[in-house]
Amino acid sequence: MRRLILAGLLTATVSVPADAQEGRVQAGKALWDSQMCSFCHGNYGEGGFGPELAHRASSLTLAQFTRAVRAPWGVMPQFGESQLSDQNLADMHAYLGSLPEPRRVGHWHWDLPPNDDAPVGQVLQVSFGCGQCHEPELGMPRRQLGAIARDTSFEYFADAVWNHNEKYPKGRMGSFSRERLPEVALREIYDFMMGLGLRVPMSGTIRPATGEHSYTVQIANTGTPGKGLDAEIVTVSIVVPDGFSVVSTEGEGYQGVRPAKAQMFYFDGSGRVREWEADAMIWKVPRIAAGGKQNFSFTLKGSGTPAADGFEGSMLWWEKPLTRMEYPDLEYRDVRIPEVGDANFILFRP
Numbered sequence: 001m002r003r004l005i006l007a008g009l010l011t012a013t014v015s016v017p018a019d020a021q022e023g024r025v026q027a028g029k030a031l032w033d034s035q036m037c038s039f040c041h042g043n044y045g046e047g048g049f050g051p052e053l054a055h056r057a058s059s060l061t062l063a064q065f066t067r068a069v070r071a072p073w074g075v076m077p078q079f080g081e082s083q084l085s086d087q088n089l090a091d092m093h094a095y096l097g098s099l100p101e102p103r104r105v106g107h108w109h110w111d112l113p114p115n116d117d118a119p120v121g122q123v124l125q126v127s128f129g130c131g132q133c134h135e136p137e138l139g140m141p142r143r144q145l146g147a148i149a150r151d152t153s154f155e156y157f158a159d160a161v162w163n164h165n166e167k168y169p170k171g172r173m174g175s176f177s178r179e180r181l182p183e184v185a186l187r188e189i190y191d192f193m194m195g196l197g198l199r200v201p202m203s204g205t206i207r208p209a210t211g212e213h214s215y216t217v218q219i220a221n222t223g224t225p226g227k228g229l230d231a232e233i234v235t236v237s238i239v240v241p242d243g244f245s246v247v248s249t250e251g252e253g254y255q256g257v258r259p260a261k262a263q264m265f266y267f268d269g270s271g272r273v274r275e276w277e278a279d280a281m282i283w284k285v286p287r288i289a290a291g292g293k294q295n296f297s298f299t300l301k302g303s304g305t306p307a308a309d310g311f312e313g314s315m316l317w318w319e320k321p322l323t324r325m326e327y328p329d330l331e332y333r334d335v336r337i338p339e340v341g342d343a344n345f346i347l348f349r350p
């Protein structure tokens with residue numbers, strides 16, 4: 001009897017921590033996959049811009065691990081408690097420590113520009129780590145700042161970089177240190193960004209409407225009215241799905257169905273571009289101001305329903321504002337941004 005009780009106790013004391021450990025590893029994996037640490041440390045912690053953490057994290061105490069994130073040693077941005085709690089860090093520590101040693105060390109998510117004559121600001125933005133998340137042309141910050149273009153200044157930008165987690169308490173970018181990323185360097189990065197030009201935060205969606213094979217298209221400039229950039233000379237191009245034809249359309253500026261080319265840029269570091277040639281309904285709109293929306297609709301004819309990817313290749317592009325004004329020959333570039341103006345996909349949301 002006594003022995004049985006003892007055995008029961010033993011399993012209890014051994015199995016509870018094991019479950020807790022497993023729970024931490026699972027939670028840590030979910031965080032690793034959703035946060036952006038992996039852009040610098042690798043999808044599996046195999047290293048890249050920052051050191052490998054897979055397995056090696058187990059040789060750091062939790063206190064050392066936490067310190068590295070809260071008060072980084074070098075160029076790594078600092079993450080605050082509102083972004084990742086101590087518990088979150090304990091989970092990541094457990095997860096990374098549980099991983100096997102990587103077979104080979106990872107590589108940078110985005111390399112330095114390959115050409116010697118790349119703009120200084122471009123070289124610096126990659127070498128300070130921005131490029132690991134923001135790619136060769138800082139495409140995403142340029143869209144965010146384009147939404148409030150009239151308020152943008154170096155001071156505004158520097159505040160968003162050095163005090164990032166005050167501004168974005170739940171953000172996935174950390175605060176860069178003013179000592180490690182000093183003003184001289186940040187100004188070069190800012191000048192590079194402004195020389196490329198801010199971007200208009202335009203987006204487009206296609207949704208099913210009532211009525212068979214009827215759809216609506218909404219194009220939105222999500223910038224702040226009166227502050228953001230306006231998009232000018234806008235072309236809306238909606239691919240006609242295979243096996244379907246257009247019965248009717250609504251919305252100003254309809255040009256008809258035309259053979260259109262679209263490019264799908266896989267921006268996974270491979271630089272792969274998938275090209276389409278498909279018939280598309282085309283609308284042209286002179287301007288969509290910051291905060292503005294424009295709706296279009298169309299009805300198709302055909303049998304069955306268009307495949308889920310039937311609208312793939314639908315695009316929105318606008319000729320102005322121009323981009324890369326100061327760097328027309330930029331070699332290391334974001335292939336999603338066209339030669340003239342700017343573009344985005346129009347996504348189908350069933």
Ligand code: HEC
Pocket residue numbers: 035036037038039040041049050051053060064065066068069072073074075076077079084092128129130132
């Ligand atoms: C911009 C790239 C970048 C991002 C993002 C980043 N790190 Fe780092 N990390 C580094 C670099 C570079 C180092 C090496 C020390 C330094 O330069 O600060 C480092 C060091 C570390 C270390 C110390 C490793 C050691 O051996 O002592 C830990 C732990 C760590 N990072 C965890 C994280 C976690 C967790 C996140 C996400 C919350 C993260 N890092 C996000 C670049 C990054």
Ligand code: HEC
Pocket residue numbers: 036037039125128129130131132133134141144145157160161167168170171172173174176181189
């Ligand atoms: C770990 C990935 C990552 C790195 C590294 C990174 N960013 Fe960001 N950045 C983001 C994300 C994500 C956002 C959106 C806000 C958020 O979630 O924190 C953002 C937002 C921004 C914004 C918009 C701020 C605003 O107020 O609108 C600017 C500007 C910016 N980043 C510049 C930089 C610069 C400059 C660097 C390098 C010094 C850099 N970022 C490094 C991920 C990153």
